[in-house]
Amino acid sequence: MRHPAGLVVTGLGVTTAVGQGKTAFTDALFAGAHRFAVMERPGRQLGTRFVGAELPVPKPTSRLGARELRTASLTGQVALTTLEEAWTEAGLDGYDADRVGLVIGGSNLQQRELVLAQDRHRAKPRFLRPSYGLSYLDSDLCGLCTTAFGIRGFAHTVGGASASGQLAVIEAAEAVASGRVDVCVALGALADLSHWELLGLRAMGAMAAEDHADAPAEACRPFDQGRSGFVYGEACAALVVERAGARPDAPAPYARLSGWSVRLDGNRDPNPSLDGETAAIRGALDHAGLTARDIDYVNPHGTASPAGDTTEVAALKACGLTHAAVNATKSITGHGLTAAGAVEAAAALLQLRQGRLHPTRNLTDPIDDAPHWVRDAAVEADIQHCLSLSMGFGGINTALCLSACDA
Amino acid sequence: MTKDKTFTLITEAVREILPELADRDLSESDTLDALGANSMDRAEIVMTVLEEMDLDIPLVETHGPQNLGELAQHLSDTAAAKAR
Structure with a gap:
């Protein structure tokens, strides 16, 4: 039976290595572009030369001050930028904040920065910064995003490994369908892997080996006989879910x-x-x-x-x-x-x-x-x-x- | 470490944790509250200074001083006492 809720997507935000923002992302998709290379972000090496796609750090949002942004992780900064694009497209500024929700897909999202913080304080652990007590939690991303956008309905994370992003979309749809909120943003958060996660994923055979380092463009080959595992790519996307026709000034939906x-x-x-x-x-x-x-x-x-x-x-x-x-x-x-x-x-x-x-x-x-x-x-x-x-x-x-x- | 040197470390930490104060002159009578620091910011500022001084004391022992000058004096005195 067709779902009776009539749910639609009215806003999208996308940040990937091949394109930041949905226009650039769409162009990159149709061009079959790529940004695969041996990864250079600090905290991803430890003697390895894994291939991946790393994105440029986005410009900070104007919704938060320098003080709040100072401790925002890469995952947090990318979430803010991506959410901004979807939020603005859907025209949510000024909408009843109590009726807006946020579901962030993903768990253990900021591993690389945690490893860097641990490394910095390994020799003097008693001087670990108090902000570590907030930033080790994935839900810190909910705090960051709800501060920036004034969301008051609800916000939480959902963990489903590589299905987390889609699970967030499904949970957002359920939240609107049930009437818990009028509008719910689903955000698939950037999984900021450290060398430890990369090594673990390679050791279990899920991720492609380092032998692609000299030909990174050819490393990622879904459904091809020559595939050898996934190739990591930094990314984030946000979808605004609501009931069709519920807000008179909502933009034309992408789809149901x-x-x-x-x-x-x-x-x-x-x-x-x-x-x-x-x-x-x-x-x-x-x-x-x-x-x-x-x-x-x-x-x-x-x-x-x-x-x-x-x-x-x-x-x-x-x-x-x-x-x-x-x-x-x-x-x-x-x-x-x-x-x-x-x-x-x-x-x-x-x-x-x-x-x-x-x-x-x-x-x-x-x-x-x-x-x-x-x-x-x-x-x-x-x-x-x-x-x-x-x-x-x-x-x-x-x-x-x-x-x-x-x- | 002298009180003046400690005060300089405090102002550097304040400007790092509260970047919007980068161009503001800071005096010994300024309080972290009035400068806009919340409790997390305060803890970050003090911990940054303690690391610079290599002074290993619980944060709770830094809660007495009312302004930046008193904090500098307290940390400087505490470091001197521990060094004895």
Whole structure:
């Protein structure tokens, strides 16, 4: 049954290495751009030469003073800039602050800066700055954002590993659907990894090895036979969710949030599950009142993990989605981890609005010919209904169905 | 460490933690409250100065002084007492 809430997305903010702001991001998507290189941000080396996509530190928001911004982490600064773009587009200044909520997707978001602070004070721990007691908490980002934007409805984080961003969108949709708030912003936060997380993710085999350091452009290859794991990419996205027509001066929506689903595998490990993924896809379609035939486009999780990509293609085939166009946003942005689900929902919405689908970088030898891949160049596409998929370690599967407002 | 040197460290820390005061002259009679420091800012300022002085005392022992001059005097005296 179609969800009765009539929820829409009225504002988007996107900050990635390939583009800061949705206009630059959209251009980069259609051009198949990339910013992959050996990572240089302090706290990400420890003798390694991992490839990733690092973004330029954004200009500080004018909504906070220098004192508040001094202790804002990279994750916090990027969240503020990204939220600003979505907030301004949706025209939320002046709206009843008690009726606005914020869901931040992600946990353990500021690891790199914590490691740097620990390193600075390792020899004299008693002089650790008191602000560490705030900044080690992910919810400090809620404090920062609600201070800057005056949000009073509610704010909290949700953790779902690499599905966190999409989980935030789903929780924001639920909050508006239930009437808890009128408007809810979902933010997939930048996961600021330190060398420790990079080493752990590589050791478990999820992340691509260092042997791409001499050819970083070719490291990230979702759904390609030559893939060897995900390549990290700093990113953040914000989506403003509300009821269609609830605010007279709201801008024209990007699309409807027509259905969603969260399914668990009951599995603590990182391995994917065909059953879990197909259940999430079917759950979202059912929620939206659609069938697989109605879906024109799938924005997959597509990390370039050897097992993950294979399982995801099997899920698309099992659900009867091989007719739908598929591209892999992570081939351009890298894997934003906690941000990915929100960044990819934003990518789907921007493509839907433009009537175009972006190419998939490095898809030279697909692992399966059944999906309708968008490979070397952007293509025109009339998208009425699309699916965005996310999966997270610990058996988390989410699917989000987005539909054109007149579909 | 002399009181004057300690006062200089305090003004440097105040300007670091409260960047909007970068161009303001600070005097010994200024209070952190009046300068706009909240409790977190105050703790950050004092901890920054304690690290510069390598003076390992609990923050609670720095709560008595009422203004920057008294704080400089207190920290300078405490450092001298610990050095004895």
